[in-house]
Amino acid sequence: MDFETVSAEAFGASLRGLGLNLLVRDVLGTCKLLETVFDMQAHRKSADFAIVTYGSQVFQLHSDGTYASNPLLGLLPETPPRGAGIEIRLYDTDPDKAVKRAEQAGATILQAPTDKPHGLREAYILDHDGYAWVPSRPLHDTADGEVQNSD
Secondary structure (H helix, E strand, O other), rough: OOOOOOOHHHEEEEEEEOEEEEEOHHHHHHHHHHHHOOOOOOOOOOEEEEEEEEEOOOOOOEHHHHHOOOHHHHHOOOOOOOOOEEEEEOOOOOOHHHHHHHHHOOOOEEEEHHHHOEEEEEEEOOOOOOEEEEEEEEEEEEEOEEOOOOO
16 A cells, blocks of 8 residues: 555555554654654655554554544643553664664653563653653564563
8 A cells, every 4th residue: 555645535444453543743743753763654744644654553643633523632631741651562673772863853761771571671762742652672582583581
């Protein structure tokens, strides 16, 4: 599917499984951060909307104005953060590289890259809307792709 030319109707009809829409104050600014820090690709970028890809995963960014008749808009806080309580986990992103890029992009590092007991090295990066992006990698990979615990 060509995300740059697909119609809204065809794109909407193609969506399956679990979907993610993030309401953000600045769609273009969020696109820039996601592209810079996580090597994501943003498509159909405008002040109101973007389709974002992370590997084979697709999600959407919407400005507040696009949700004018949506019941969710009334629940948004007047002041940040908006994203409290949600973690957006990026299992194919090196947390050390992402943190360096995030610092340069002006994002907030909530937790530096840390080896966790559940077998992942991960970091917590807050974007300007308060969403927690969690780049992570397995601590140890075996030849068959299974994670080995270090204990």
